[in-house]
Amino acid sequence: MTSTAVTRAARSPREAARRLATAGTAALLAAATLAAPAAAASPVPGCAPEPVLKRYVSLDRPVQEVPVVLLESCDRDEELVVDVLGPRGLVDSLSYPVGEDLDLWTVTDQAQPGQYVFDLPPSGVSQPFTTAVTEVKYGSKAALYGRRDGVDRAEVRLTVYSLYYNGRRHQYESREGQRATIQILGEDGRTWQYLRTVEIGRGGFATFTLDNKYAATYRVVNWETDAVFPRTSTSVTVGRA
Known part of the structure; x- marks a missing residue:
């Protein structure tokens, strides 16, 4: 398996899937404690966005869309990008335009089993951020x-x-x-x-x-x-x- 095992779907089908997944946003917010946190330091106070998703992702089908909700208590004036880091490095990036708190992580059954960390890109960090971790394995x-x-x-x-x-x-x-x-x-x-x-x-x-x-x-x-x-x-x- 290669680091390209987890891929992003084309924007048009992702937008359709995004609308379908929005119905489950409330449930994910209620399950915010399922993401394992680790704070990242930043000089900007009062705002620490946190991606929230299920703790375990079972590889049991060719492809699946995993909703990732961005939990935040502040108003952003620019798009926020969250990197997805797998056992072999960067595998995906999620995008949260201003006013949106949901993106879909496309996971294929070629994904490398192991821990996946959701964090800000290494450059351009200007605010606190709470990382999330999920475990990916075969079902x-x-x-x-x-x-x-x-x-x-x-x-x-x-x-x-x-x-x-x-x-x-x-x-x-x-x-x-x-x-x-x-x-x-x-x-x-x-x-x-x-x-x-x-x-x-x-x-x-x-x-x-x-x-x-x-x-x-x-x-x-x-x-x-x-x-x-x-x-x-x-x-x-x-x-x-």
């Missing part, structure tokens, strides 16, 4: 299937299905060789307890059999890696033998 999927097995149906056979999004092929594929953790719901009905770690095999499957004649609820959690987000399956309940 994953997890599913768990359970049924009774064995003599007197006293065994529970659990089948794990685990996938991750391959950006080079634009599709989900087996997480063969990776690990996942099977959990069982505790007697309190709220706490999940460790049951077994399994290694994903060919086709994305792994199986585990245990002795349990009583009804129980299970789920599986994909392990997180440097490039792939974790994922928790929906729970499955296997009834009493």
Whole structure:
């Protein structure tokens, strides 16, 4: 992957997308604490614009538009440009004309996994600014299937299905060789307890059999890696033998 993995869309479609994304601006403002702040010094008091976006961006489709709201408490008299810095340097720049507080960050599935920092360009800084950080990784999927097995149906056979999004092929594929953790719901009905770690095999499957004649609820959690987000399956309940 190269530093050109994250690209900007043409202005005309971006303007259309901007209008669609405006409806979600209020929700992003309410979630302002999701951006990790780090202040940049400046002699101008009383105004510290802050880009606000979701904390995690999952690479799970060829392209997506991520709304980035500029939170500010002062009136600007000129356009503000915010650089997007990825693991390999500058990958994009967002533009906020006077009177506008929303731009869209175009992310493709060729993006380099890692941290992305939103900050002012290194030159021309004339005001305080609060940077934002988001984590970009490939998405994953997890599913768990359970049924009774064995003599007197006293065994529970659990089948794990685990996938991750391959950006080079634009599709989900087996997480063969990776690990996942099977959990069982505790007697309190709220706490999940460790049951077994399994290694994903060919086709994305792994199986585990245990002795349990009583009804129980299970789920599986994909392990997180440097490039792939974790994922928790929906729970499955296997009834009493």
